[in-house]
Amino acid sequence: MLGNRYDNQTCSAARALELVGERWSLLIIRDALFAKVTRFGDFARRLGLAKNILADRLTGFVENGIMERVSTDGSAYEEYQLTEKGKDLAPVIIALTHWGDRWLAPNGPPIIYRHGNCGGDIEQQLLCQECDGVVDNEGLCIEIGPGMHKEHS
Amino acid sequence: MLGNRYDNQTCSAARALELVGERWSLLIIRDALFAKVTRFGDFARRLGLAKNILADRLTGFVENGIMERVSTDGSAYEEYQLTEKGKDLAPVIIALTHWGDRWLAPNGPPIIYRHGNCGGDIEQQLLCQECDGVVDNEGLCIEIGPGMHKEHS
Numbered sequence: 394m395l396g397n398r399y400d401n402q403t404c405s406a407a408r409a410l411e412l413v414g415e416r417w418s419l420l421i422i423r424d425a426l427f428a429k430v431t432r433f434g435d436f437a438r439r440l441g442l443a444k445n446i447l448a449d450r451l452t453g454f455v456e457n458g459i460m461e462r463v464s465t466d467g468s469a470y471e472e473y474q475l476t477e478k479g480k481d482l483a484p485v486i487i488a489l490t491h492w493g494d495r496w497l498a499p500n501g502p503p504i505i506y507r508h509g510n511c512g513g514d515i516e517q518q519l520l521c522q523e524c525d526g527v528v529d530n531e532g533l534c535i536e537i538g539p540g541m542h543k544e545h546s
Numbered sequence: 547m548l549g550n551r552y553d554n555q556t557c558s559a560a561r562a563l564e565l566v567g568e569r570w571s572l573l574i575i576r577d578a579l580f581a582k583v584t585r586f587g588d589f590a591r592r593l594g595l596a597k598n599i600l601a602d603r604l605t606g607f608v609e610n611g612i613m614e615r616v617s618t619d620g621s622a623y624e625e626y627q628l629t630e631k632g633k634d635l636a637p638v639i640i641a642l643t644h645w646g647d648r649w650l651a652p653n654g655p656p657i658i659y660r661h662g663n664c665g666g667d668i669e670q671q672l673l674c675q676e677c678d679g680v681v682d683n684e685g686l687c688i689e690i691g692p693g694m695h696k697e698h699s
Binding site: 403404405406407408410412414415416419420423426427443458478480481482483484485486487488489490491492493494495496497498500501502503504505506507508509510511512513514515516517518519520521522523524526528530531532533534535536537538539540541 | 557559560561579636645648654658663664670681686687691692694
């Protein structure tokens with residue numbers, strides 16, 4: 394929903410930000426994912442968000458396959474439900490939350506994600522699929538992938 | 547840099563988006579992190595970004611401790627270098643990239659992150675610190691943390 398402004402960037406992060414990089418987008422998805430909000434009025438109330446902006450975001454999510462509009466039998470309300478593509482944004486929101494917890498939460502985290510099974514703390518880590526090692530920033534390197542060549546050929 | 551618009555949200559993701567949720571912010575940080583860009587002109591060229599917008603973003607990053615301005619000896623140019631707080635945004639950018647790779651890259655990923663040591667593929671996972679299990683969305687639960695109580699007391 395950033396229009397074509399990032400289109401010259403052959404980069405999956407840039408493409409992702411086209412769909413979810415607009416102001417409020419990730420907070421709407423956060424509420425859908427973790428507070429199970431589905432109704433227009435509930436999103437508007439929780440976020441204190443102007444209705445025209447919220448309507449634009451939700452319509453964009455539906456157009457881009459991140460949410461689907463569902464009419465529940467017997468209810469006067471339509472619901473907005475995350476698709477698999479939408480639910481798959483959880484790692485982005487968790488990464489933002491953990492960064493905010495580390496750097497912007499002097500009184501400790503307001504919300505803690507836990508493992509439902511055992512109540513343990515959750516940590517997001519980069520794991521190497523080859524050697525099973527945990528990878529930090531310094532251990533990362535970057536390689537041009539097939540999507541780059543095809544775009545430019 | 548979203549001003550006070552998210553301030554009523556006691557949530558670390560909302561706070562993080564105040565600092566890095568503006569259009570272009572995460573792409574500037576991506577270039578600093580993974581393409582090692584440090585100079586104003588190089589950011590402007592790579593991103594095709596208006597200079598006043600870029601200047602606003604970089605100034606905001608410096609004010610919020612995400613970057614620091616460094617005058618390199620013998621160079622006429624100031625450099626913008628990521629602080630630890632800035633480098634710590636890598637998991638956010640990697641999460642966005644992987645989501646884009648899964649859902650928006652029909653020709654395959656344009657860029658692949660690898661483990662420098664062994665060349666293996668990198669996967670970002672949620673790990674439980676208690677039982678060592680890999681946690682999926684359904685396995686997550688949410689608890690109110692100390693930051694919520696202190697904010698509201």
